[in-house]
Amino acid sequence: MILNKQKVAALLDHLSGARDVFVPATVDGVAKFARYGEGVQPDFGMVNTTMPPKDLLFPQTQKMYHFDVDANGSYRIHEYDESREQVVFGIRPCDMRSIVCMDEVFLTKGFVDEFYANARDKLLTVCVGCAQAAETCFCDSMGVDPQMAPNADVMLQDCGDAYLVLAQTEKGEAEVAEWSAFTEEADAQPVTCDLTLKVDMEGVVDKLEGMYDAPIWDNLSIKCLNCGTCTYVCPTCHCFDISQDMRRKDGIRFRCWDSCMFSEYTMMAGGHNPRPEKLERVRNRFMHKLNFFERRYGMSLCVGCGRCVEKCPVALDITRLIDEIGAYDA
Amino acid sequence: MxxxxxxxxxxxxxxxxxxxxxxxxxxxxxxxxxxxxxxxxxxxxxxxxxxxxxxxxxxxxxxxxxxxxxxxxxxxxxxxxxxxxxxxxxxxxxxxxxxxxxxxxxxGNWWPTEGCKGKDMLFIAGGIGLPPVRSFLLYCLEHREDYGRIDLVYSASKYDDLVFKEQLFDVWPNDPDMHVHVSLYHEDPQWDGEVAYTAPFLDSLELGPEDGNRVAVICGGPSLSRTCRESLLNAGYSEELILTTLEMRMKCGVGKCGRCNMGGHFICLDGPIFSLAEIATMHSDV
The missing domain is CATH 2.40.30.10 (Translation factors)
Structure with missing residues (x-):
């Protein structure tokens, strides 16, 4: 089954009738996944959005519950579920891999994060394969196929003028069955996407075990500004803070993205901080991406999207770090 | 061992x-x-x-x-x-x-109450580190026949900083085969007992590993933890028989918000209780 690219706009109009559909688009100068509608022009030629799609499942700021405190100091908690049916149309295979990582974090190990789970259940993922890569893309080195995301509900492989439509889950099959007005029964050949940026991950995870005190982290952290940009644009960075806001007697408890690059992130009451310097914070971030997560969940926490490579103001480049780890001679 | x-x-x-x-x-x-x-x-x-x-x-x-x-x-x-x-x-x-x-x-996890059965117990705490240790100590006292000799080595900066004074001075010393050792870091007009930091105080008590039959349980600030671990290792304790409960800043409590990691382990979910042998295998900033 194929979907002609000229039919995509009509399909989006159809989909957005009943659900919020998010597409890659540039809004107010920022490339992100924006709600399809007036003033939002989908751009499926864009290689990668600046902001990842993670906020569809894990909003940058998310209300968890309301509370009020009455005159006697009594508490009432009102639970809150903002999740709604959403479609992400045009998510790339690297970002789909990031959802595999986030599913592991939020849905496993004894506790299911209810807010993530609610949003995840209501999200339909329509992945668009990549026909071309940015200079900073290195997903295939991280085990991602730029034309295939196995966990997407629907995979659209780029074949030039059309997409080859693959329904990959029950949800995806049910969805595609409703698309007959837009699709055709035909075959097409996905184009090959060549990536020029390569890294060699062979042996990196194991080698890092013995490199916790290597000088490599000093060299890397010296130029880091601890601005946190890498963590905000990263599709897999999932750290959050929990805080509250109180107006008169009404309050909300919310969570919001946090960053391991900030010293307050680990600062304890009383003043002790286990990661007081840039060195410890930078090391923790890259070890988490390339080693800790692999050990805990059996997969890398870097998907090779290249956003941090592109956006870091001091060109602190994870691909060069991986090269250095590979070349490191203890 | x-x-x-x-x-x-x-x-x-x-x-x-x-x-x-x-x-x-x-x-x-x-x-x-x-x-x-x-x-x-x-x-x-x-x-x-x-x-x-x-x-x-x-x-x-x-x-x-x-x-x-x-x-x-x-x-x-x-x-x-x-x-x-x-x-x-x-x-x-x-x-x-x-x-x-x-x-x-x-x-989080809990003290290995089963695994410590039959052992002598050495509890070591400093300041506000006593409450976490006490959770295990109280269990041992409630199940007194399951454990051997119990020692508590507890220090604080000043007399006023000693928590649970009634239990420390009036209750626990009267429990059978329970030995309470208290020191202060500094001289204090309200105190005529030992004045010493925890590790040298611990050394002076000569509470050895008893051929692997004594388990040490530590909770205290970073310097107490470091020095007491060294004292115990010097005294011949194996890392497997030194237990501790760790602390870091936490927000979610369920291993998702990220900040309390030690390498790939989260203190809130996988811990807070680890043996020294386990900690030795982790990439720790704590």
């Missing part, structure tokens, strides 16, 4: 991030800046069942929530012992009996 099996990642639960509303039913002023709070649900029940050493996120909806070890429990209540060190704990110290608070949990 036989090691003690410690469970990790054993806490489980539904809807982990939304607290329940509880009520303060009793407050004990332990020191000028430490208070213990007993909590019950609004209908007078125990808020949750937990094992000794597990954690609870205790707070006030308008100010925030913090993670504490459940310092004691009964069939009717759980207790948290809180030192006033920051914004939330200052507000917790303003609580009165009957006030409502938020509570979620239990989180």
């Amino acid at each position: 036989p090691s003690i099996e410690i469970s990790h990642g054993c806490a489980k639960g539904e809807r982990p991030l939304v607290p329940q509303v509880c009520r303060v039913v009793e407050i004990t002023e332990e020191t000028p800046d430490v208070k213990s709070f007993r909590l019950q649900t609004l209908d007078g029940k125990k808020p949750f069942d937990c094992e000794p050493g597990q954690l609870g996120m205790f707070g006030l909806l308008q100010y925030g929530e913090c993670m504490f070890v459940v310092s004691a429990q009964s069939d009717e209540w759980v207790q948290f012992t809180v030192k006033k060190v920051g914004l939330v704990t200052e507000h917790l110290h303003d609580l009165a009996v009957g006030d409502e608070v938020s509570l979620r949990g239990p989180y």
Whole structure:
């Protein structure tokens, strides 16, 4: 089954009738996944959005519950579920891999994060394969196929003028069955996407075990500004803070993205901080991406999207770090 | 050397991030800046069942929530012992009996009460490190026949900083085969006992490993932890038989918000309780 690219706009109009559909688009100068509608022009030629799609499942700021405190100091908690049916149309295979990582974090190990789970259940993922890569893309080195995301509900492989439509889950099959007005029964050949940026991950995870005190982290952290940009644009960075806001007697408890690059992130009451310097914070971030997560969940926490490579103001480049780890001679 | 099996990642639960509303039913002023709070649900029940050493996120909806070890429990209540060190704990110290608070949990793993059966127990704590250790000590005293000789080595900066003074000086010394050793770091007009830092005080007591039959349990600040670990290792204890409960800043309590990691392990979920042998295998910033 194929979907002609000229039919995509009509399909989006159809989909957005009943659900919020998010597409890659540039809004107010920022490339992100924006709600399809007036003033939002989908751009499926864009290689990668600046902001990842993670906020569809894990909003940058998310209300968890309301509370009020009455005159006697009594508490009432009102639970809150903002999740709604959403479609992400045009998510790339690297970002789909990031959802595999986030599913592991939020849905496993004894506790299911209810807010993530609610949003995840209501999200339909329509992945668009990549026909071309940015200079900073290195997903295939991280085990991602730029034309295939196995966990997407629907995979659209780029074949030039059309997409080859693959329904990959029950949800995806049910969805595609409703698309007959837009699709055709035909075959097409996905184009090959060549990536020029390569890294060699062979042996990196194991080698890092013995490199916790290597000088490599000093060299890397010296130029880091601890601005946190890498963590905000990263599709897999999932750290959050929990805080509250109180107006008169009404309050909300919310969570919001946090960053391991900030010293307050680990600062304890009383003043002790286990990661007081840039060195410890930078090391923790890259070890988490390339080693800790692999050990805990059996997969890398870097998907090779290249956003941090592109956006870091001091060109602190994870691909060069991986090269250095590979070349490191203890 | 036989090691003690410690469970990790054993806490489980539904809807982990939304607290329940509880009520303060009793407050004990332990020191000028430490208070213990007993909590019950609004209908007078125990808020949750937990094992000794597990954690609870205790707070006030308008100010925030913090993670504490459940310092004691009964069939009717759980207790948290809180030192006033920051914004939330200052507000917790303003609580009165009957006030409502938020509570979620239990989180984390628990002391290996089974694995330590038949062993002599050496508890070591400094300052506000006693409440987490006490959760295990109280269990041992409730199941006295299951454990051998019990020693508690406890230090604090000043006399006023010693928590649970009544138990330290009047109750525990009278328990059978329970030996309480207390020192202060500094001379104090209210104190005529030992003045020493914890590690040299511990050394002076000559409480050896008894051929692997004594388990050491430590909780204290970074320097106490480091020096007492060294003392125990020098005395011949194996890393498998030195247990500790760790602390880092925590927000979610369920291994998702990220900040309390030691390498790929999260203290809130996989810990807080680890043996020194386990910690030795981790990439630790703690």
